[in-house]
Structure formats: structure tokens, C-alpha cells
Amino acid sequence: MLNKTIIRKAVLASGLMISSLGFSGLIQAEEQPLDSVAAIVNTGVVLESEVQGLVNQVKQQAASEGQSLPSDNALRTQAMEKLITDSLMMQLGERMGVQISDAQLDETIKNIARENGFNNIVDFRMQIINSGMQWDSYREDVRKQLVTGEVRRASVRRRVSITPQEIDNLVKMMQEQTNADVEYNLGHILISFPDEPTQEDLVAAKERADKVVELLNNGSDFKKIAIASSSAPTALEGGDLGWRSINEMPTLFAELVNNKNKDEVFGPVRTGLGFNIIKILDIRGKQKVEIEEVKSRHILIKPSIILSEEKAEKMLLDMLAQIEAGEAEFDALAREHSEGPTSTRGGDLGWADPSSYDPAFKEALATLEVDEYHQPFRSSFGWHLVQLTGKRTQDATDTNQSNRAYQLIYNRKFGTESVRWMKEIRDEAYIEIMDQGSSNE
Template sequence: MLKKRIIRKTIMASGLMLSSLAFSTLLHAEEQPLDKVAAIVNSGVVLESEVQGLVDQVKQQAAAEGQSLPSDQALRTQAMEKLITDSLMMQLGERMGVQISDAQLDETIKNIARENGFNNIVDFRMQIINSGMQWDSYREDVRKQMITGEVRRASVRRRISITPQEIDNLVKIMQEQNNADIEYNLGHILIGFPDNPTQQDMVSAKERADKVVDLLNNGSDFKKIAIASSSAPTALEGGDLGWRSINEMPTLFAELVDGKDKGDVFGPVRTGLGFNIIKIMDIRGKQMVEVTEVKSRHILIKPSIILSEEKAEQMLLDMLAQIEAGEADFDTLAREHSEGPTATRGGDLGWADPNSYDPAFKNALATLDVDEYHKPFRSSFGWHLVQLTGRRTLDATDTNNSNRAYQLIYNRKFGTESERWVKEIRDEAYIEIMDEGSTN
């Protein structure tokens, strides 16, 4: 148990001031506890204020949506789990050199504001403040989400392999499908296994999963049970997986829900992570989706023991100055200096959905006009000098598009590998939850 840290606050007390008397000052020391440590996570900590803040945030959201919630202890458990995972990813991000500049943060918040129907950041800021959250705290929460998202993408991306045969097979399937115009809103509950589960652990998990299914079949609120019971990353969102077509969801889920009705509950189905329970929350016709693809090229410089961050950035600044002065061309510099796999193509990345890129790279491209250069910036891969060379809008519902098939397979595998990766980094971490208010 960690000892409480204390501060001594001096309080000045004085008597009444009289015209003929001087007043005396008395100093009294009063002990007040600082923010408590709720959990130790490797070299970092989760503070009690963070846990309570996340619990309060979930409660506010639930109240706004009229959603019932489980007990405060269940909420605290899920909040602690999320914050522990976030702490691990933030520590990974620091080791990887992931940085989110204020400019990147501002651009992301502007996009969030637009997506929520606000035409200017001032009105959006007032909305955040009126909801009970401090603006600076909100900004740092968004920055943390950007960093953890970038760490997750960079770490999981290298675990995913997609063969041309997989793409061809999916394109063929989509061409033959009769249900390609249907989307499902799925709810997901995972009753997870502990580390190195015994046979009794698996029996116990199965019994809990069976109980959850019984509760759901008898009309219990899915989101409330998900928040209380699920081990999945979506637990605090009530297990909401969002709207997905058959081809966008994990194969196991697709096989369960294909052709079924709204309200149907499936499971428990065992996977390597535990027992899965799925509910079809709603069904709709597929929405027409347009995606903007970008064409760009870049020069990548990776910092190392002998090449500092500052030197890598300065190298790219010098290259940009040469290009703008007409002393060098981008293609030649990329072939000579870029450390990325596209160097042999002059840095050309071809056409791509910007959402498939590192967030820092995506955000940089979003600020550019065609043929414009972005000043050097840092991503999880290193320092980039990038030029946007094209932008086009496509109908993402085109089922004959092999690029679309690739993205569907990637997203499907990313979700599965992401959960496995999170479990692995947690299994390898030192985590100690403090006794007071413990979730254990």
C-alpha cells in the first residue's frame, strides 16, 4: 500500500483590528491528502481523480441518453481497466517517440467540431464547458486518444498480412452476395479468460457467459450488462460495435448474424480471448458512403542514436528549401534520402483512403491543397516531408473494388489483432491496484 502524500497548508488567523492594538498572526498547519494513486502500471500510475473523472463522464453520457447503468463499483472496474490500458499505450508511445503537436491537435478538434454540427470552435468550446468539462482537460483527453490510437495502429499494423488471394476471394463473394445492401448494428460482450486459464477458469467463464445470455433472453438491458460484465475494449460504450456490413465484421460474427433478425442474441461462442455474446441491436439498408482518396508522396527520415530528432527535422527543412528554390526535385531527393519502402518510386504512395494512414500523416494531408507541401512533421514512423499530388471522391459502396475489399479485410483483421495485442501487453506488464477502492 502506498503511503499517502500530504501537503501542509498554512492558514492565517487574525484577531479583530483595533485602532490602538496591533493584531497577531497565528499559523496552523493542516494536513490534506494529495490525489491518490489508484494503480501502478509499469513505470506509470493511474490516479484516483482519473478513475472518478471517467466514471462521471460515463454517467453524464448515460443520463443524456436515458441509459441505465450498473453499480458504481462495476463502473469503477471498467474505468480502471480502460485507464490501465491507456497508461500502457501512453508509455509505449513515449518509447516510440509518438508526438502530437498543438497544430495537429487543433486540426483534429476542428474536425470533431464539424462532425458534431458546429461551424466554429468557439461554440464547440462552450458546449464542452457547459457539459461540465474543462476545455484544457478536453484537449488533453483528445491528445491522449490520438497518441493511443497511433500506438495501436503502429503496433497492430505489422501483425496483419493480407494476400492477393484473400482480396480476390472477397471481391468474388461480394459480387455474388444477396445481402450486400444490409448493415447490422451489433452489440458485443466478451467474458474473458484470465492469464493462463485453467480448465476451471474456462468452466467458470462459460457459466458466467451462460448467465449473461439468460439475462439478455429474459429482457435485460444489453448495454447495462455490457458495461458491468464485458472484458472487451467497447465495454464502457455498452458493447457497441457500430454499423457494419457482413463483410466488415469478423468472420465469426458474420456467420452468426447473416440473415437473422433484429433483437436476436447469439452465443456464448468461444474464441482465444474468451466467450463472445452478440446481439443484433438494429438492421438497416446500407448507407451510401463516399470516401475521399488522396494521392501523395513523401520523404521519410528516421531518427536514431546517431541522428537526433532535431537533425532529422532540419534535414527535411533543408530539402524543402531546395525544392521551393528550384535547386532540387522531390523525386530525386526521395530516391536518395527517404528510408521508406516507397523510396524507389520517388516516395509515391499512390491512391489511398487517408484513414488507413498514421493519424499524423492523415491530419497533415487534410490541411493541404493539391501540389502543396507540408512542413516536416513527426509520426510514429519518423519525420516526413509530404506533398499532396491528388484528391478524388469515390463511392465506397462499390463492391467490385479490390481496394475496398483490401480495406474490409484489413479492418476485420485489425479488430481481432488489436484485442489480442492489448491482452499481450497487459499480460507482460506490472500492474498493481491499490487496496483502497480496489477492483480486485
């Protein structure tokens, strides 16, 4: 068990060192305020400037949407919770060796710009700056999202198990459904209680949940209540779960909202994490979905104690040079050297929705034209040399039902396991909120 006093002293000392850098410059600048530590998270810190920055972002977003917000104290609490979670994820990512290169970050931001209708990065950058955010801060936020996404996927996917019987049962259910063309925009509020709650804990949480339901039934703004009260990861987004069909949402939620009407509120319903409250924010017909599938092949080299990161990258650079010089065939090199399950077929990954891939792999493919190679890059699996061999557009509204069923079940279980996993990480961490003087392990 980590010693709280040792951690606290060490982290605060490092925080003071950070604040003291460029001390002479501070004297010349006259009373430049030093940043303060808002929370200690294991051996890292959350700074007061980060908390205020996130609170301001939420306020700006709400103002642009005409959305009312709860008190500043409630906003600060939710912002602190998110930043503590981010800090834990980044620390875990560092231990796992997850790295996002500047080149990968640039490609991700270019894709974000395209998805938001910007033809060039200059206009997109101006939009970010005009929204009140510094460009460097935005870049690092995107980098952080990429790291935390890879950490979550790598940690949670091994906890998800799907049996053939589950797939068969869902396929049969989908074939019998009469509401398959309906999608629901759901709002979710979680009133949590401890892992091993006492009767008093349960009563207190239930009373809070009942009060939330009463407020919602009396017309209170759902997003405002969610930001103020919810313990779910979507709290700062107002509890918005987005658009989902019956088969895409957790089974419990599906049973609640099936064939119900817009604006209906359900709950509180108790689960292992707390009391859940659901509201149907909107209903629409199922949208036609077109996806661009890609066909690619790759060679995967996994770093180890014996094989360094630099050596793995150099091996792939040498292979690329051989391929481009006509001295070797991709297929043969993949069969001989690749450590992935596709090595026996020359690294061929077949046709796939790129969103199903590791984010780094997806971003690399997005930059390529057919038959083009990408420079070696790092993902959560290792180092890749990849070639894009084909592109096509598919109507994914009604894809192969078995594949669709598998993905739906995986998404459901991944979402549930992700919340449980994150709670375990939080429970094992040393966290101290400085301005409240409280701590937990």
C-alpha cells in the same frame, strides 16, 4: 522479472512527490485534499481523480442519452480497466518515441469540430465546457487517443498477414452474396477466462455467460449488462460495435447473424479469449459511402542512433526552403533522400483514402490546399515533408473488389490481433489496484 516491492515503493514515492508540489500553496488554501493513487501500472500510476473523472463522463453521457447504468462499483471497475490500459499504452508510446505536437493536436481538434458541425473552434470549445469537461483535460484526452492509436497500429500491423488466396476467396464470396446491401449494428459482450484456464475457470465463465444470455432474453438492457459484465474493449461504450456488413465483421459473428432478425441474441460462443455473446441491435440497408481521396507526395527521414530527431527535422526544413526558393525539385530530393518505398517515384503516394494513413499524416493532409506544402512533422514512421497534389470525391460503396476484400480482411484480423496483443501487454505488466490490495504480473 521486475521486483514488485521496488516498483511499488518507487511509484508511491513519486506519487507523493507529485502530491507535495506547491506544498506552501496547499497550506494557504486550507485543507486542499491530496489526490491518491488508485492503481500502480508498471512505473506509472492511475490517480483517483482520473477514475472519478471517467466515471462522471460515462454518467453524463448516459444521462444525455437516457441510458440506464449498472452500479457505481461496476462502473468504477470498467473505468479502472480502461485507465490501466491507457497507462500501459502511453508508457509503451513513450518508449517507442511516439510524440504528438501541439500543432498536430490543434489540427486534430479542428477536424473533430468540423465533423461535429462546428464552424469555429470557439463554439466547439464552449460546447465541451458546457458538457462539464475542462478544455485542457479534453485536449489531453485527444492527445492520449492519438498516441495510443499510433502505438496500437505500429505494434499490431506487423502481426497481420494476408495471402492472395484469402483475398480471392472473399472476392468470390462477395460476388455470390445475396445480402450484400444489409448492415448490422451489433452489440458484443465478452466473458473472459485466463490464457490457460482450468476446468473450474471454464465452468465459472460459462455459468456467467449463460446468466448474461438469460438476462438478455428476459429483456434486460444490453448496454447496461455490457458495462457491468463485459471484458471487451468496448465495455464502457455498452458493447456497441457500430454498423457493419457481413463482410466487415469477424467471421464467427458473421456466421451467427447472417440473415437473422433485429434483437436476436446469440451465444455464448467460446473463443480463445472467452465466451462471446452477440445481439443484433438494429438492421438497415447499406449506406452509400462517399470519400474524398487525396493525392500526395512525401519525403520520409527516419531518426536513428546516428540521426537525431532534431537533425531529421532540420534536414526537411532545409529541403523545403530549397524547394520554395526554386533551388531544388521535390521529385529529385525525394529520390535522393527519402527512406520510404515511394522514393523511386519521387515520393508519389498516388490516390488514397486519407483514413488509411498514419493519423499524423492524415491530419497534416487535412490542413492543406492542392499544391501546398506542410511544415515537417513527425509520425510513427519518422519525419515527413509532404505536398498535397490533388483531391477528388469518390463513391466508395462499391470500390475495386480486390482492394475492398483486402481492407475487409485486414480490418478483421487487426481487430482480433489488437485484442490479443493488448492482453499480452496486460499479462506482462505489473499492476496493483490499491483499494483492492491485489496485484498480478
